[in-house]
Amino acid sequence: MNEQQLIATARSLMQAGKGLLAMDESNPTCNKRFAKLGIPQTEEARRAWRELILTTPGLSEFISGAILYDETIRQSKNDGTAFIKLLMEAGIVPGIKVDTGTKDLAGHPGEKITEGLDGLRERLSEYREMGARFAKWRAVISIGEGIPSRGCLETNAHALARYAALCQETALVPIVEPEVLMEGDHTLEQCARVTEAVLHTVFSQLYLQGVLFEGMILKPNMVLPGKDCPIQAGIEDVADATVSCLLRAVPGAVPGVAFLSGGQNAELASARLNAMNARWRSRMPWDLTFSFSRAIQQPALDAWKGQDVNRMAAQKALYHRAKCNSMARRGEYRGEMEKP
Numbered sequence: 001m002n003e004q005q006l007i008a009t010a011r012s013l014m015q016a017g018k019g020l021l022a023m024d025e026s027n028p029t030c031n032k033r034f035a036k037l038g039i040p041q042t043e044e045a046r047r048a049w050r051e052l053i054l055t056t057p058g059l060s061e062f063i064s065g066a067i068l069y070d071e072t073i074r075q076s077k078n079d080g081t082a083f084i085k086l087l088m089e090a091g092i093v094p095g096i097k098v099d100t101g102t103k104d105l106a107g108h109p110g111e112k113i114t115e116g117l118d119g120l121r122e123r124l125s126e127y128r129e130m131g132a133r134f135a136k137w138r139a140v141i142s143i144g145e146g147i148p149s150r151g152c153l154e155t156n157a158h159a160l161a162r163y164a165a166l167c168q169e170t171a172l173v174p175i176v177e178p179e180v181l182m183e184g185d186h187t188l189e190q191c192a193r194v195t196e197a198v199l200h201t202v203f204s205q206l207y208l209q210g211v212l213f214e215g216m217i218l219k220p221n222m223v224l225p226g227k228d229c230p231i232q233a234g235i236e237d238v239a240d241a242t243v244s245c246l247l248r249a250v251p252g253a254v255p256g257v258a259f260l261s262g263g264q265n266a267e268l269a270s271a272r273l274n275a276m277n278a279r280w281r282s283r284m285p286w287d288l289t290f291s292f293s294r295a296i297q298q299p300a301l302d303a304w305k306g307q308d309v310n311r312m313a314a315q316k317a318l319y320h321r322a323k324c325n326s327m328a329r330r331g332e333y334r335g336e337m338e339k340p
């Protein structure tokens, strides 16, 4: 086993004051976001967007690792420098999304299973040779009438655990991402119950597959009421519900928890992460940070709009969100930071 290497990589991803930048949207997801802003949905536009992100001055002050997509890990700056080289030179650890997306789970209407296990060992070796040092796999769980089912939780947890074991065999730190979705009118308490059940199931499967907890990172959802729930929770309620849930289900041997943003407003995501760190730091055995995609990229994408004249404004917006989230990771974020 590559224990020492895995532990060292996981520690460097969780280093003080930093978090992960998720820029691993699949082409269809990236295109959807581009379409909303009238940006051409071409490989060159996606490359230009990723170059803008990766050349943001000072990004590595707040970002320890970046999660790439298969297309992106093979792309380069317009001067020919490979993106992966840019990252390494900046001291940002390169990572790669390795699941191939979700499909309907047979026999379970309304539920999904994440695919990508076939041929995964070979793909992981290729990515490692290219320079990746960690990987990501996302499972999605919906809350609704009679769901999630036990069958959905067990199959998704099993796939996550098989993926994580294969990653560790290849000396890649697995980011284990079971996402309970915000879609629906469920309450905060329902989300807490489901998230806790998901995490217990995932860690039980990780244990069965021999995954080294010290050499992995958990990427969960925050515990939130559904988007359509009439009662929306306050920042501190979300922080308390989320950390209480993690304390019950996440082993202390896991070095870090890095949240997904899941469609939350960018400033709220920072405020909620901040409240968790400010209120609970002394009680938590793991570090709590961010691994946001939308909540870190969207303000910058809105500023860019696909036009080169907006490049600097977009980089400024990205730097600002990275800084706010870095402060939140320390429990030192203040709403005043958002004022122009």
Ligand code: 13P
Pocket: 022, 024, 138, 177, 260, 261, 262, 263, 291, 292, 293, 294, 295
């Ligand atoms: P969001 O922060 O936009 O939820 O994305 C995180 C991610 O990596 C999804 O897989």
